Amino acid sequence: MSLNDEALQAIKTELLDELGKDAPNTALFAERLSEIRSADIGEILEDLIEEDDALAEALALLDVLSTERAANVLGYLPGESQLEVIGNLPDTYALKLLEEMGSDERADLFNLLDEDRREALLRRMAHREREDLKRLASYEEGTAGAIMTSDYVAIASGMTVSQAMMRVRQTAPDAETVYQLYVLDSEGQLIGTMSLRQLMVARPGALVDNIMIKDVISTPVDKEQEDVAKIVARYDLLALPVIDADSRLVGIVTHDDAMDVAESEATEDFHKGMSIGQLEDGVSRVPLWTLYRKRVTWLVLLVFANLFSGAGIAYFEDTIAAQVALVFFLPLLIGSGGNAGAQAATLMVRGMATGDVGVKDWGKLLGRELLVAGSLGITMAIAVAPIGVMRGGEAVAMVVALSMVTIVLFGSLLGMCLPFVLERFRVDPATASAPLVTTLIDASGVVIYFSIATALLTSV
Amino acid sequence: MSLNDEALQAIKTELLDELGKDAPNTALFAERLSEIRSADIGEILEDLIEEDDALAEALALLDVLSTERAANVLGYLPGESQLEVIGNLPDTYALKLLEEMGSDERADLFNLLDEDRREALLRRMAHREREDLKRLASYEEGTAGAIMTSDYVAIASGMTVSQAMMRVRQTAPDAETVYQLYVLDSEGQLIGTMSLRQLMVARPGALVDNIMIKDVISTPVDKEQEDVAKIVARYDLLALPVIDADSRLVGIVTHDDAMDVAESEATEDFHKGMSIGQLEDGVSRVPLWTLYRKRVTWLVLLVFANLFSGAGIAYFEDTIAAQVALVFFLPLLIGSGGNAGAQAATLMVRGMATGDVGVKDWGKLLGRELLVAGSLGITMAIAVAPIGVMRGGEAVAMVVALSMVTIVLFGSLLGMCLPFVLERFRVDPATASAPLVTTLIDASGVVIYFSIATALLTSV
Numbered sequence: 001m002s003l004n005d006e007a008l009q010a011i012k013t014e015l016l017d018e019l020g021k022d023a024p025n026t027a028l029f030a031e032r033l034s035e036i037r038s039a040d041i042g043e044i045l046e047d048l049i050e051e052d053d054a055l056a057e058a059l060a061l062l063d064v065l066s067t068e069r070a071a072n073v074l075g076y077l078p079g080e081s082q083l084e085v086i087g088n089l090p091d092t093y094a095l096k097l098l099e100e101m102g103s104d105e106r107a108d109l110f111n112l113l114d115e116d117r118r119e120a121l122l123r124r125m126a127h128r129e130r131e132d133l134k135r136l137a138s139y140e141e142g143t144a145g146a147i148m149t150s151d152y153v154a155i156a157s158g159m160t161v162s163q164a165m166m167r168v169r170q171t172a173p174d175a176e177t178v179y180q181l182y183v184l185d186s187e188g189q190l191i192g193t194m195s196l197r198q199l200m201v202a203r204p205g206a207l208v209d210n211i212m213i214k215d216v217i218s219t220p221v222d223k224e225q226e227d228v229a230k231i232v233a234r235y236d237l238l239a240l241p242v243i244d245a246d247s248r249l250v251g252i253v254t255h256d257d258a259m260d261v262a263e264s265e266a267t268e269d270f271h272k273g274m275s276i277g278q279l280e281d282g283v284s285r286v287p288l289w290t291l292y293r294k295r296v297t298w299l300v301l302l303v304f305a306n307l308f309s310g311a312g313i314a315y316f317e318d319t320i321a322a323q324v325a326l327v328f329f330l331p332l333l334i335g336s337g338g339n340a341g342a343q344a345a346t347l348m349v350r351g352m353a354t355g356d357v358g359v360k361d362w363g364k365l366l367g368r369e370l371l372v373a374g375s376l377g378i379t380m381a382i383a384v385a386p387i388g389v390m391r392g393g394e395a396v397a398m399v400v401a402l403s404m405v406t407i408v409l410f411g412s413l414l415g416m417c418l419p420f421v422l423e424r425f426r427v428d429p430a431t432a433s434a435p436l437v438t439t440l441i442d443a444s445g446v447v448i449y450f451s452i453a454t455a456l457l458t459s460v
Numbered sequence: 461m462s463l464n465d466e467a468l469q470a471i472k473t474e475l476l477d478e479l480g481k482d483a484p485n486t487a488l489f490a491e492r493l494s495e496i497r498s499a500d501i502g503e504i505l506e507d508l509i510e511e512d513d514a515l516a517e518a519l520a521l522l523d524v525l526s527t528e529r530a531a532n533v534l535g536y537l538p539g540e541s542q543l544e545v546i547g548n549l550p551d552t553y554a555l556k557l558l559e560e561m562g563s564d565e566r567a568d569l570f571n572l573l574d575e576d577r578r579e580a581l582l583r584r585m586a587h588r589e590r591e592d593l594k595r596l597a598s599y600e601e602g603t604a605g606a607i608m609t610s611d612y613v614a615i616a617s618g619m620t621v622s623q624a625m626m627r628v629r630q631t632a633p634d635a636e637t638v639y640q641l642y643v644l645d646s647e648g649q650l651i652g653t654m655s656l657r658q659l660m661v662a663r664p665g666a667l668v669d670n671i672m673i674k675d676v677i678s679t680p681v682d683k684e685q686e687d688v689a690k691i692v693a694r695y696d697l698l699a700l701p702v703i704d705a706d707s708r709l710v711g712i713v714t715h716d717d718a719m720d721v722a723e724s725e726a727t728e729d730f731h732k733g734m735s736i737g738q739l740e741d742g743v744s745r746v747p748l749w750t751l752y753r754k755r756v757t758w759l760v761l762l763v764f765a766n767l768f769s770g771a772g773i774a775y776f777e778d779t780i781a782a783q784v785a786l787v788f789f790l791p792l793l794i795g796s797g798g799n800a801g802a803q804a805a806t807l808m809v810r811g812m813a814t815g816d817v818g819v820k821d822w823g824k825l826l827g828r829e830l831l832v833a834g835s836l837g838i839t840m841a842i843a844v845a846p847i848g849v850m851r852g853g854e855a856v857a858m859v860v861a862l863s864m865v866t867i868v869l870f871g872s873l874l875g876m877c878l879p880f881v882l883e884r885f886r887v888d889p890a891t892a893s894a895p896l897v898t899t900l901i902d903a904s905g906v907v908i909y910f911s912i913a914t915a916l917l918t919s920v
Contacts, residue, residue, distance in 0.1 A: 035675065039694050172657050179639045179656070196639070196656065197632050215495070233723065234499050236716035238698075255715045256696035262719065263693065266726040267810055273733065274806040274894065275799065282816035283807045284825060291832050295803050296839055302799055303843050309791035310851075317784055324781050331769035331794060331902045339735065339762055339895040343755050346734040347743045350727055356742035365744060372751050379756055383763050391770075434734065434894045435799040442791045 011036060012044045019057050029064040038069065042076025049081045050285060059088060071100030078281055083112045095124055102176060104149040107136035144228045145221040147261060148242045148251030151176045155183045155208050157191060162204040168196065176254050180238045183212045190216055190241055190249040218243045221250055226265045232258035269353055272430035273346060302435055308443035316450035325392040326453055329400050334445035336380055337407035338438030341415030344369055345432045348419040352429050362420050373412030377405035399456050403449040411441040471496065472504045479517050489524040498529065502536030509541045510745060519548060531560030538741055543572045555584055562636060564609040567596035604688045605681040607721060608702045608711030611636045615643045615668050617651060622664040628656065636714050640698045643672045650676055650701055650709040678703045681710055686725045692718035729813055732890040733806065762895055768903035776910035785852040786913055789860045794905035796840055797867035798898030801875030804829055805892045808879040812889050822880050833872030837865035859916050863909040871901040
């Protein structure tokens with residue numbers, strides 16, 4: 001079973017009660033903590049640090065755990081909290097924790113430390129570790145290099161199966177995964193891969209070179225993490241090897257990290273879809289000032305974009321003054337167009353993100369949208385027509401119904417095409433957000449509605 | 461390296477050219493196909509079946525592959541296409557393919573077959589296989605049972621490490637993963653788990669019962685697939701064991717299937733976020749009629765919801781008639797409120813989906829939203845005020861600025877709270893879609909704007 005929030009809260013309270021006592025019983029601590037997963041302890045710590053900012057208690061809990069477990073738990077905390085913990089630990093213990101952490105997490109945390117602390121810790125590290133850490137920490141955020149780990153099992157070309165097995169047994173404790181092995185030549189270039197499963201069923205005397213898969217799926221170290229996650233998902237990989245310009249193996253991205261990337265990329269797209277900039281942390285934790293900045297930019301831009309709607313209205317002021325009843329249907333019409341358009345845009349943006357839709361499908365999809373949006377428009381026109389009659393008579397009903405079809409159709413096509421246009425100009429299609437699309441449709445809707453009204457009502 | 465679209469298209473064309481010839485060189489086929497991954501062949505087939513509907517060619521390609529490979533490739537096709545293929549194959553070959561497929565994929569495909577075919581195939585199956593298939597096919601769509609596989613490695617309690625190793629070697633070819641092992645008692649109840657890694661470093665004579673992890677993370681067979689994916693992600697699992705009511709092991713959900721579920725659940729939420737119903741297939745493939753149905757429901761509902769905006773306008777008709785200039789700012793104000801509200805709603809909905817936000821955080825988040833939305837409203841009011849002066853003098857500017865702050869603040873709080881209210885009443889928070897939120901805010905915005913206008917302008 002896995003723990004739910006209630007269970008976690010219960011354990012947390014119990015631990016805090018114990019901590020409250022003059023002589024807390026650390027044995028009990030150790031026992032309770034040994035019963036739950038590192039991920040869950042991580043959540044408890046995160047609560048303590050973020051919600052209750054009871055850092056001291058958090059550290060006390062961490063202190064009860066073995067260094068290895070503590071490092072594990074630390075790995076589950078968001079960067080900011082990791083920083084707080086490490087920031088309040090003596091170098092020696094901090095160092096121990098860092099050494100036990102996965103090399104990828106270690107590098108991420110390291111990048112958050114301030115210059116002095118970094119230097120202080122580096123000085124105390126073994127040369128090899130220091131170099132590895134510096135290297136991992138040097139890769140750009142959001143690339144394969146930034147999410148890969150260097151804890152993989154490398155097999156030297158020319159080894160026998162039994163030698164490889166030995167190697168696996170030796171590295172088992174440290175490696176992130178021992179289930180996918182990578183064969184390197186003398187230059188450290190990746191020339192093959194094999195699963196532990198293959199190795200186990202192979203003849204002990206056989207050469208790994210003869211049983212390895214030679215055409216390896218790998219990715220360059222500067223590949224965007226979003227694409228890395230896609231490759232892992234597409235080929236159902238346990239881990240994806242990462243190579244440098246000389247096709248030397250520099251690390252692997254494991255399936256669990258790929259899954260985390262996929263989730264955070266999806267979250268980013270959700271936010272982009274509402275014109276919210278990228279948030280480094282959860283909405284409940286990110287600083288208010290950041291949240292404001294990430295939301296305000298587009299909102300203000302769209303205020304000015306909205307002026308086009310105003311301009312349109314100003315242009316038709318006489319028509320409106322003559323038939324104030326028309327205003328009754330304004331929000332309804334532009335709102336409906338905006339909704340249909342936002343739907344069309346989202347279908348395309350998500351389709352592109354999942355690889356279900358490509359630029360080459362544009363023509364086909366346009367045709368489909370024409371049919372669907374047309375039917376939608378007609379349906380909605382039929383729904384609104386009777387109200388038109390009630391409010392302003394048949395002439396107005398005619399205007400409203402006609403406008404509905406036109407606006408919904410136009411809005412849907414606009415929303416559907418925008419992502420492709422953006423993609424064409426190398427802009428992230430997700431920029432075709434609901435707010436942007438609806439604002440554009442508001443303006444066009446105003447013009448369409450009042451043009452039709454002017455034409456029909458003045459001719460009537 | 462992994463193939464990009466161009467590379468795939470090139471190979472596809474080459475293969476089609478060859479197929480076009482009177483005496484296609486199947487040897488060349490086999491060679492070219494042996495060079496690319498099953499996932500990629502799957503994509504080529506999918507193209508042939510869906511885009512070009514060249515089913516014959518698709519079958520010809522499949523025919524070149526070994527049954528095992530063919531089954532693999534088939535697994536990468538969407539259900540509808542799998543059906544087309546199987547539907548056009550003789551029972552004997554279809555049966556071979558089904559047998560080679562993963563038990564979970566087999567069950568899914570089986571559920572798509574029509575009654576007669578199902579019976580025909582079942583009759584030709586070995587008893588054990590038939591029962592297993594019937595069982596897997598019986599679980600409800602969208603639950604753990606529907607995505608799990610029964611190809612796992614089970615170890616009997618009481619076995620020694622070396623016996624377990626032997627068992628692993630035997631099952632290696634068939635099992636989805638041999639890297640996580642499950643220890644069962646005589647009743648078939650899951651009493652422990654261990655990784656192959658643990659097994660490899662353990663003493664051959666040791667009893668598995670002494671090295672296994674006793675507190676196993678597992679999930680009931682009727683658990684929603686979305687939650688299953690979350691557990692796999694949270695605990696970085698290779699596979700999650702699925703148990704029945706008597707805690708007997710009935711299957712496992714592997715990390716790659718969990719990742720697929722996470723992606724399709726995210727897509728579903730993207731669509732829900734725009735009031736689009738759940739699509740069984742990609743937007744480029746789903747039937748037009750379905751696409752229409754999934755989009756029209758909410759669109760029409762919202763047309764009527766939009767009448768409230770109209771009603772509001774009707775109520776203030778005199779104010780409007782007296783000051784037609786006010787209409788100029790109507791789309792701008794309600795649009796801005798809608799955008800801010802949609803942002804707030806999306807931040808909450810996604811936060812809940814990723815587990816970053818819980819109902820318990822409501823109070824804290826409300827406070828945060830008050831501050832952020834307030835600042836946003838003031839910023840946008842400052843942006844719009846000058847235009848107010850230009851269009852209708854200082855009085856109008858005052859009305860517009862005041863309305864902007866109120867509408868943005870109110871809209872944001874509405875958008876932020878709605879998901880919590882829905883959650884409270886056991887409705888999917890994602891129902892708080894941008895279209896719904898903006899429509900609600902349109903109506904309230906109209907009332908707020910014209911109330912302020914009536915108050916200030918008549919008193920002026």
